[in-house]
Amino acid sequence: MNAYKLQPSELSSLIESIRHDNYKIIGPRVKDGAIVYDDIDSLNDLPIGITDEQDAGQYRLLKRDDNAIFGYNVGPHSWKKFLFPPFTKLFSVRKEGKSISVDTPTDTSPEKLAFIGVRSCELSAILIQDQVFSSTQFSNTEYRSRRNNIFIVAVNCTKSGKTCFCSSMKTGPRARFGYDLLLTEVIDRNQHFFVMEVGSEHGSKIATALNFKEATDSEIQLSIDLVEKTAEKMGRSLDTRGLAEALSANLEDAYWDDVAKRCLTCANCTLVCPTCFCWTVEDVTSLDGKTAERWKKWDSCFTMSFAKVAGGNFRPSPKSRYRQWLTHKLSSWVEQFGTYGCVGCGRCITWCPVGIDITKEAKAVLKVETKKTNGG
Amino acid sequence: MQTQDLSILLRKHPFIADLEEEFLKTLLGCASNALFHEGSYLFHEGETASTFYLIRTGRVALELSAGQRGKIRIQTIGPGDVLGWSWLISPYRWHFDGYAVEDVHAFAIDATCLRTKCENDHHFGYEMLKRFSEVLEQRLNATRLQLLDIYSVSAK
Amino acid sequence: MMEPAIIPNQPNLDPMIPVPATVRRIVWETDDTFTLFLEPPLFDGMPFSFEPGQFNMLYAFGTGEAAISISSDPGKPGSLAHTIHRVGTVTSSFSKLKRGEMIGLRGPFGRSWPMKQAEGMDVCIVAGGIGLAPLRPVIYSILKHRKKFARLTLLYGARTPLDLLYRVELEQWNKHDDFEVLITVDRSDSSWKGHIGVVTNLLSYIKLDARSTIAMVCGPEIMMKYTVEELKRRGLSSEQIYISMERNMKCGIGICGHCQYGPKFVCKDGPVFRLPEVEHLIDKKEV
Numbered sequence: 054m055n056a057y058k059l060q061p062s063e064l065s066s067l068i069e070s071i072r073h074d075n076y077k078i079i080g081p082r083v084k085d086g087a088i089v090y091d092d093i094d095s096l097n098d099l100p101i102g103i104t105d106e107q108d109a110g111q112y113r114l115l116k117r118d119d120n121a122i123f124g125y126n127v128g129p130h131s132w133k134k135f136l137f138p139p140f141t142k143l144f145s146v147r148k149e150g151k152s153i154s155v156d157t158p159t160d161t162s163p164e165k166l167a168f169i170g171v172r173s174c175e176l177s178a179i180l181i182q183d184q185v186f187s188s189t190q191f192s193n194t195e196y197r198s199r200r201n202n203i204f205i206v207a208v209n210c211t212k213s214g215k216t217c218f219c220s221s222m223k224t225g226p227r228a229r230f231g232y233d234l235l236l237t238e239v240i241d242r243n244q245h246f247f248v249m250e251v252g253s254e255h256g257s258k259i260a261t262a263l264n265f266k267e268a269t270d271s272e273i274q275l276s277i278d279l280v281e282k283t284a285e286k287m288g289r290s291l292d293t294r295g296l297a298e299a300l301s302a303n304l305e306d307a308y309w310d311d312v313a314k315r316c317l318t319c320a321n322c323t324l325v326c327p328t329c330f331c332w333t334v335e336d337v338t339s340l341d342g343k344t345a346e347r348w349k350k351w352d353s354c355f356t357m358s359f360a361k362v363a364g365g366n367f368r369p370s371p372k373s374r375y376r377q378w379l380t381h382k383l384s385s386w387v388e389q390f391g392t393y394g395c396v397g398c399g400r401c402i403t404w405c406p407v408g409i410d411i412t413k414e415a416k417a418v419l420k421v422e423t424k425k426t427n428g429g
Numbered sequence: 430m431q432t433q434d435l436s437i438l439l440r441k442h443p444f445i446a447d448l449e450e451e452f453l454k455t456l457l458g459c460a461s462n463a464l465f466h467e468g469s470y471l472f473h474e475g476e477t478a479s480t481f482y483l484i485r486t487g488r489v490a491l492e493l494s495a496g497q498r499g500k501i502r503i504q505t506i507g508p509g510d511v512l513g514w515s516w517l518i519s520p521y522r523w524h525f526d527g528y529a530v531e532d533v534h535a536f537a538i539d540a541t542c543l544r545t546k547c548e549n550d551h552h553f554g555y556e557m558l559k560r561f562s563e564v565l566e567q568r569l570n571a572t573r574l575q576l577l578d579i580y581s582v583s584a585k
Numbered sequence: 586m587m588e589p590a591i592i593p594n595q596p597n598l599d600p601m602i603p604v605p606a607t608v609r610r611i612v613w614e615t616d617d618t619f620t621l622f623l624e625p626p627l628f629d630g631m632p633f634s635f636e637p638g639q640f641n642m643l644y645a646f647g648t649g650e651a652a653i654s655i656s657s658d659p660g661k662p663g664s665l666a667h668t669i670h671r672v673g674t675v676t677s678s679f680s681k682l683k684r685g686e687m688i689g690l691r692g693p694f695g696r697s698w699p700m701k702q703a704e705g706m707d708v709c710i711v712a713g714g715i716g717l718a719p720l721r722p723v724i725y726s727i728l729k730h731r732k733k734f735a736r737l738t739l740l741y742g743a744r745t746p747l748d749l750l751y752r753v754e755l756e757q758w759n760k761h762d763d764f765e766v767l768i769t770v771d772r773s774d775s776s777w778k779g780h781i782g783v784v785t786n787l788l789s790y791i792k793l794d795a796r797s798t799i800a801m802v803c804g805p806e807i808m809m810k811y812t813v814e815e816l817k818r819r820g821l822s823s824e825q826i827y828i829s830m831e832r833n834m835k836c837g838i839g840i841c842g843h844c845q846y847g848p849k850f851v852c853k854d855g856p857v858f859r860l861p862e863v864e865h866l867i868d869k870k871e872v
Contacts, residue, residue, distance in 0.1 A: 144602050146646060146689070153605050153646050153687045189838040189853065191600035301847070304869050331842030333835050338647035345647035349601075352841070359843065362833050363673030373871035377845075385848035443789075490781060502773045505781040507790050530778050570811075574783040575771045579805040580714035580744040 056276075057260060058268035059236075059247040061122065065096040067206075067234075070259055071167045076204050079135060080169035081128070086114060088128040090135075093169060100125060107288075107399065108215045109408030121240050123170055126214035127398050131327035132168055132175055133182060136199055137351075143334070145346045167204040171232065173225030174217075174398040176207055178327035180231050184390050185330050204255065207232035211239075211279045215288035216399025218412055222291065224396040226283045234260065237276035248276035289402070291412045292419070293383075293393065299422035300384035304376065306421050312379075312414055313372030315407050320353035322401035322409075323378065328394045329353070354378055383415055435460060439536060442483045443509045444560060455553050459542035463535045465489075471512075471527035478521045480537045481513035487533030492526040503575075505530065511564045516540035598628065600838045603644045603689025606665075608682045614750045618670050618715060619680055620656065625665040626690060632662040636697030637722035638829060638857045642837045643667065644689030645678035652834040652852070654719035655693060660729050668718035668750065694837045696857050698723050699827055703799040707736035709791075711812050713784050713804025717741055717750050719829055719856075720803050724758065731763065738765045738791055742784025742808070745770050746777045765791065784808060785815045795820030803829040810867055813860065826860040847872055 059067065072078055080093040083100050093099065104117045105125040117124050145156045171179075186196040210217075210226040219225030228235050233256030237248045248268050251257045268276075323329040333352035338345045352359060354377050360367035368374050386394035395411065402410045436457055439445050445453060463482065465471050471482070471489060482489075489512055490502045503525075506512045512535070515523055521540065547554030598604070609622040621643075625633040635641075640654045651673075657666035671680045682688065700723070708727060712720050727734050739758065743749045749768065759766045767787045769780035780787060784804070798821060802812050809828050816826055832844035832851040839853030847866045849855060854862070866872050 146603075148646055151683075151686045152607075153689065155603060155605065155689065157599065157602055186840055189600070189840050191838050193840065194599065195601075301865075304872065330840065333841065333843070334650070336647055336649045342647065347644075352835075352843070354842065360833055362831070363676065367832060368871045370871060377872075380847075381842075381845065385845070388848040389850070488780065490775075492775065500775045502775060502777065502781050505769075505779070507780065507786075509789055528775075571783045571786055574785070574807070574811060577807065578744070578771070579808050580742075580748065580771070 055251075056268040056273050057249040057251075057265035058272055059249050059265055061096075061120075061245055061247070063263070063265060064122065064236075064247060066263055067259070068093070068096060068167075068169065070263055071204060071206075074165075074204075074259065076165045076167035078167050078169060081123075081125075083114065087112065088114065088125055090128075090130040090132065090168075096122070099123075099170070104212070105214065107403040109402050109410050110405055111408075112403050119240055120245065121238060123208045123236070123238050124212060124240075126210065126212065126217060127172055127175065127400060129325050129400065129404055131325065131398075131400070132171060132179060133327050133329075135166055135168070136179065136203070137182060137186070137196065137330065137332075139351045141195070141349045143347045143349050145344060147344050148342070163199040163202050165202045165204070167206065169206045171205050171207045171228075172210055172398075173207065173228040174219040174222075174396040175327055176205070176228050176231045177219075177222075177224035177396045178398070179205075181328045181390070181392060181394065181396070182330060184392075185328075188390065205232045205234070205252075207235045207252075209235065209237040209276070209280045210283050211237065213283050213287050214399060214403075216402040216410075217287050217397065218289040218291050218399060219397040220284045220287045220290070221293065221412075222393060222395055222397035227280045232256070237280060239272070239276055239279065246272070248273055289399065289410070289412045291397070291415055295422065296415060296419060297384040297387040297393075299419050300380045300415075303418055303421050303425075304380070306418070308417055308421050309372050309376050311417075312375055312409065313370070315409055316371055316375045317407060318355040318357075318371045318374055319406060320355040321404045321406065322411075323353040323355060324351070325400040325404045326382075327398060327400070328382075328396060331359075354381070379411070379414060379418075382411075435462070435536075438485070439483070442485065442536065444483050444511050444564070448556070448560075452553050452556055455546050455550065456538065456543070456557075459539045459546065461537050461539075463533075463537035465529040465533040465535070467529055467532050469529050471529060471533070472523045473526050474523055476523050478513055478515035478523050479540050481511065481516050481540060482535040482537055484508055484510050484512055485534040485536065487529065487531045487535075489533055490528045490530050492528050494526070500526075502528075504572075511561075514561055514565060516544070517558075517561060600691060600694075601836065603642070603650075603691050604628070605687045606690040608684055608686045608688065610684055611680070611682060614668065614752075615748045617672070618668060618748075618750065620666050620668045621679055621682065622657075623665045623667070623688075623690070625662060633665055633693075634662060635659055635693035635722075637700060637726055638698040638719055639693035639695045640719070640837075640852075640856065641667065641690050641692030642694070642834070643675075643679065644691070645675050646688070648678045649675045650689075650691075650835075651675040651679075652694075652831075652837060654829075654856075656718040656721045658725040658729075659722050660726060668715065668721075670715050691837060694852055696853075696855055698801050698829075698857050699799065699859070700726060703727075703801075704733045705735065707738070707794055707798040708734055709738045709740070709793065709798050709800045709816075711740045711784060711788075711800065711802045711804070711816075713742045713808040713812075714744065714748070715750070716802075716804030716808070716829070720801060721751065721754075723801060728758075728761075728764070735797065736765070736794075737763060738767070740767050740769075740784055740787040740791070742769045742771070742787070742804070744772070746773055746779075767791065783811070785811045788812075788815050788819060793819050793821070798825060800826045801829075802826065806830070806867075813867070823860040823864055827857055828860060828863070829856045830858060830863070831856065 078093040207228045232252040235250040331352045382394040491504045607624040613619045653667040656668040835841045839850040844851040
């Protein structure tokens, strides 16, 4: 394998070079006690020497005893906030007498964004959303044009969190495709460098122009070993064999009452989940009634109004809404899109205020199914 | 001749369809032809239910008089249906008016005759009860659906 | 097997942007249901076209959108009608429209009734309430090409005689020798000489050749459920039965998640489903 070796300072040059190519740099930084994705002006904005400690319903940042630049996992933000923004205008309408005319947004060329520090699970999530948003037989130019203007610098995880289970979902920790450049951070008492692989022509162009050193075979091997070790130390696991079938076969089991007692339907999980794609429309009118706008905004199947129709509601109970989310993520998604909707990033576990653990809940349903088939 | 004809015709009615030949003969003993002209009443609410009918053609509307609301029709019974089960349950009185919306051809089964035969032959009686239970269940389900008012605002 | 949606020949418009459509007139069918007639919008000079069973997302300026089945004749490109039940803010908005006013239109969307599958077969149409609206285009199409189909039956139920839709047409259809029309109401006063009772009862008054019938059913979910039970009791297999479902819709094109019914997107995999596709979900509550 061909790879480059970068010193931490050279990472700065890399970022500047991408910025020079007219990309706005987005990356992880500390804000309000969490690592979020936001504008990055320089390498120093990154959470250097910071790590995160996560568990069910728990998240906090701690200082590391080294200067690792990517020594943490994922926070409450996911990259979907840039590719599938929480709030976008679809069109505006003008009313003149009896007639109406529709204006589509004129600014159709979205910003060029460079994502720095995309984890393997997140890459999978991006690819999953790519698939979702191109699943309609109609064009979806809005998403496509935004997506085509993204440059991705991915990062292999060399540490796993307590809520991580990407290995189980086969989405990491090693990134396999979908990136322009891929970094693996090697840091110990004696050394600190990055092994960088190229994943696209664009990535290659940027890399070659910067004249980085080539990584040696042993350096490359070191980076591979680090990631493999991480794969073995996942915080959680989920056996997906027969999972989709088990979920769809047990929609009415008493198990759902149990989780319904705990779930607050607060929708946190859907907000932090990198693959959740539900959205709704909001119509607003000007005070003089002459213009109206239609906005597209994130929605969640946990809200009471999600399944509401005039004069009724298809899913009034919290139980049915939790069941909808879990069965969609780990069962229906397979029929709809050919993969699981879950990438094992663990965010829903971390950010659930009552600590509901998707791996535990899935296991509970698998147990119900096993009991059934064993004549229990 | 009459009895032979009747038995062939009776066989065609869904209520009788696969009834054992022996039981059909028993039932035949209580059966006769009936014709009601459009606009006439087969029976009135409160009257003794001395007959039940297996409708061949035509339509009977079950009516209730509801004070100032006038007459309300809650169900029609048509070809192939069974009309009346009050004959089975004491005090054997009709709960509705039965109004012939069209000319009605039916088999009239004498209730007293049939009740006696059921008492005398429990096998026959059980067969009758089984069939009537089916009718009752169907009717109950249909009535429940009507109760749900499925076409009102909160539905489709 | 699964019938793919037939997408009429329309240029590649952004499906989230409505096209303005002008109101021709509104005809009240009952005291809370009306049919909205629109000037069919032109797409690049081509008239709007659709398949029976498809729906449009109709936009009321500043208020919002509603998914409404198209209820006009697909063989008449000069006409475009939607029968609407006035039941919320958006539909109330539509009910007040005047000739010449404009609304927004997106569509047509969704999978259609199995017209090709039904050719050469007996077609049994069972409609409840406003469920007759998305089935009317089927009736028009069959009557237009009557010889392509065998026996045609319509079983239609409504709440009361005053709630019957398309009364004039029902009478006309009843006059056809080769079209059996049975109508029932849930309740009535003594002025109604027809059937009274649930629409499933009507099935017992018709002959059904179980091997050669295609059934198309539309109405409240519970009515469809009981109708399906009765059709199967009469010997139809699940593969011969098609139903049309309804769910909360926002985008209409399968990417906003709202209309999911189990793994199915009602706007994209439906609204017409062949029964085996959704049979296992019908009995489950709040799916």
